[in-house]
Amino acid sequence: METWSEVAEVQPLASKIITNSMKKDRISHAYLLQGERGTGKEAIALLIAKGIFCETNAVNEPCQTCNACKRITSGNHPDVHWIEPDGQSIKIDQIRNLQKEFTYSGLESNKKVYIIKGADTLTVNAANRILKFLEEPSKRTTAIMLTDNSQAILPTIRSRCQVIDLRPLHPTMLQKQLIEEGMHERNAVLMSTLTNRIDDAFTRINDEWFASARKIVVQLIEVLSTNPEDIFLFIHQHWVTHFKDRNEQEEGLDLLLIAMKDILYYHIENEAGIVFFAPSDELLELAARRFSQNQLVAVLQAILQAKRKLKQNVHPTLVMEQLTLQIQR
Amino acid sequence: MKFIIQRDQLIASVQNVMKAISSRTVIPILTGIKIEARQDGITLTGSDSDISIESYIPAEENGTVNVEYIEEGSIVLQAKYFPDIVRKLPEKTIEIHADENLKVTIRSGKAEFNLNGQDATEYPQLPKLQTDDSFELPIDLLKSLIKQTVFAVSTMETRPILTGVNVKLENQTLTFTATDSHRLASRTIPVADTTNEFSNVVVPGKSLNELNKILDDTEDKVEISVTSNQILFRTKHLNFLSRLLDGNYPETSRLIPDQSKTVLHVKTKELLSTIDRASLLAKEERNNVVRLTTQGDQLVEIASNHPEVGNVTEEVTVSSIEGEELKISFSSKYMMDALKAIEFEDVNIEFTGALRPFIIHPANEDSILQLIVPVRTY
DSSP: OOSHHHHHHHOHHHHHHHHHHHHTTOOOSEEEEEOOTTSSHHHHHHHHHHHHHOTTOOSSSOOSSSHHHHHHHHTOOTTEEEEOOBTTBBOHHHHHHHHHHHHBOOSSSSOEEEEETTGGGBOHHHHHHHHHHHHSOOTTEEEEEEESOGGGSOHHHHTTSEEEEOOOOOHHHHHHHHHHTTOOHHHHHHHHHHOSOHHHHHHHHTOHHHHHHHHHHHHHHHHHHHOGGGHHHHIIIIIHHHOOSHHHHHHHHHHHHHHHHHHHHHHTTOGGGOOSSOTTOHHHHHHHHHSOHHHHHHHHHHHHHHHHHHHTTOOHHHHHHHHHHHHHO | OEEEEEHHHHHHHHHHHHTTOOTTOSSGGGGEEEEEEETTEEEEEEEOSSEEEEEEEESEETTEEOEEEEEOEEEEEETTTHHHHHHHOSSSEEEEEEOTTSEEEEEETTEEEEEEOBOGGGSOOOOOOOSTTEEEEEHHHHHHHHHHHGGGSOOOSSSGGGGEEEEEEETTEEEEEEEOSSEEEEEEEEOOSOOOOEEEEEEEHHHHHHHHHHSOSOSOEEEEEEOSSEEEEEOSSEEEEEEOBOSOOOOOGGGSOSOOSEEEEEEHHHHHHHHHHHHHHHSSGGGGEEEEEEETTTEEEEEEEETTTEEEEEEEEOSEEEESOOEEEEEHHHHHHHHHHOOSSEEEEEEOSTTSOEEEEETTOOSEEEEEOOBOOO
């Protein structure tokens, strides 16, 4: 997505709002772009920045060929500042540096743009600090904050931004595209629920790690439904050794969540909703006999709870042990 | 781009521009040195976005040829490797050649380096400053202007505008003012032959310190020009650009009292060393406070008291005391900074009561002014 017309295909409303305000020269001092992974937040942020700095001053589309546009793409424009999470969160020092930067005049022009990626990861201190210059923007600065998780933004920050909701991509659209590009149908169904980007889907499906992760989730459900006494052994031997860092653990839980949801769908005979398993899978029937509908709802809740705990830095092995205990109950 | 250059010239230039380059920059291109070749010479540029330094090597100077076989063009090279390479090359001349795929070949004698360059169009464009609204100063005068004011800038980021020095040119006088709201330092000098005027120009203290280090103490001229967002100091082969601080500098002229109740005439050195001694006990705690008491019309007592450590008193003979009796407390650090900055043997200190700011300036000289806010003690 490099031009407004391309963005408009995916995000018609958002692109309309922004291009209109640019045409009328009423660019807001702060935008909060919220939308899931792959909905084009960064593409839109880049386009806004280019719209502000582009030398040909094309109101509708930035030219992409002038010096300013090129440098914004390569991240070398001196008056466009990117803030990205340093590790898990955006630290107060990063904001302090940004603030210092804003006490100076611009290097090439009087306009400045700062783009904060993952604005939900701002630490509380950093977020409060940023409030100050969201509140009193100097004449020609534009803040663009990007987030997947709009609920985690401080209400005080949200209230100072123009909020632009990016609509989630429709899974069937991606599914169709994936199948057109030659992905197996079952895989395409699964990948379209896991990600919103085509290239991401293909790298994952060809990733050995992902293949064995899928296998382990299947095995876990198998163990849970046939001989639950062995579950701790299984977790320690396979799960913990395979899902090592935070992202991997979260992805494992995501897969488990989808798989459990499938079993529930099997119960209520919603075969179209089944994603992880093939609808004819024997394991599905086996698991459906083991877990009742009520149990499954409780299991889904337990998995969501476990995800939250991971975010709160609870020890991952303990999280998994507790989760499996809850599933067996 | 292609040229052959004398190694010593290049080393000197590279060292100058390296002073502006920081390894911790957020903009990737600024980790590099920009090299631009034109028929009349080579320009090197380094920047950390706050300050930028351009160093110019003329193709020919005083009959000696520095650069030969110039093909015009420009390239950005990694500042991490380029200076060391240049320094360690074997021969007196270096050939630098960049092709259209941004591959750079550096050749000297039998040594050959192939480096990957970056596109020079990615480099920030420094403003082209016009020479007609500029004015000139001798370098040593500029350096003393900086030294006498820059120490007083604020180090706190709470009021960012105070971390800079206010530069003002009005009615052919140039004024440098710095304050951290507890003290103020200012210096004015007359500037002939300019009709240029500007007032709200605030140069970051950090940039001025850097400039002070780079300039040699000579009587050559430096040319200063100001745009809306940058200030340029131009010497013969070196351009020093600094960004300005954004915002309005507070009006300081009204802070300076125009009448006084007590005036001291005193030898700078004696007072300085006395206060230095008195501050030994007051260090760190209680803001280095010392107390000054007038005694008669020839004596001043400087005292400091630390309840846990002890106390110190010392009497200084002064040339004269005019006006009311006085007992005043102030920060010894501020006082010492101010006295050090005044490079004159005798100073006048003008007080207006124990709770009002007092000013220090050289005897018979109004161009340097130091103002200190006293400390309230009970």
